[in-house]
Amino acid sequence: MIHNWKHAADFYERVDRLKLHGLHFQHISLCERRAWMYMHNINFAQWYGRVQVGTVKHQISHVRDHSVEGLFGLSPDRIDWKNCIVYENKGTGGAVEASNNQTAFYAVMLSIATGKDWRAVTHVLSTRRNREVLLDDEQMRNLWESSDRLEILAGMKKVPRARCIPLCKTCSLSGFCGHN
Numbered sequence: 196m197i198h199n200w201k202h203a204a205d206f207y208e209r210v211d212r213l214k215l216h217g218l219h220f221q222h223i224s225l226c227e228r229r230a231w232m233y234m235h236n237i238n239f240a241q242w243y244g245r246v247q248v249g250t251v252k253h254q255i256s257h258v259r260d261h262s263v264e265g266l267f268g269l270s271p272d273r274i275d276w277k278n279c280i281v282y283e284n285k286g287t288g289g290a291v292e293a294s295n296n297q298t299a300f301y302a303v304m305l306s307i308a309t310g311k312d313w314r315a316v317t318h319v320l321s322t323r324r325n326r327e328v329l330l331d332d333e334q335m336r337n338l339w340e341s342s343d344r345l346e347i348l349a350g351m352k353k354v355p356r357a358r359c360i361p362l363c364k365t366c367s368l369s370g371f372c373g374h375n
């Protein structure tokens with residue numbers, strides 16, 4: 196399926212040129228301002244307590260798997276090279292579309308790079324369950340449109356406007372946005 200994808204070459208070129216990786220595709224599904232801040236390396240997470248605690252918990256609960264060593268530019272949590280499956284860990288099963296976008300991105304990039312069909316699986320740490328991410332037409336359209344939006348954001352000099360959304364309550368940028 197991915198090998199017949201009409202956008203494969205353009206997608207790969209765009210990802211390489213803009214230096215995009217999985218978290219860009221997660222952020223753009225959640226909030227354009229968040230994605231813009233991430234693209235421009237503006238990050239308040241270091242001094243935001245919630246994220247600091249979350250980062251430490253993540254580091255303790257999950258030592259990075261050896262299967263992902265040497266994957267320049269891509270940083271999924273685990274790769275089953277034999278069966279062509281890429282895994283991304285998430286703390287909870289929430290924000291399904293955003294986390295699907297991130298995991299699907301890894302599978303698509305690996306498929307394009309290796310010429311094999313890769314599957315994408317999100318592993319939910321709180322339930323220890325796997326959730327397969329289907330690389331169907333809708334998901335592929337989502338990835339392509341996300342890359343379009345990221346291309347536009349990359350060229351924007353000013354931070355985009357952002358209305359208050361439910362995510363703001365837990366976003367590390369809420370102080371900056373005044374949505375806390």
Ligand code: SF4
Nearest residue numbers: 226357363366369372
């Ligand atoms: S606080 Fe809200 S508007 Fe601001 S970056 Fe976060 S999610 Fe987006």
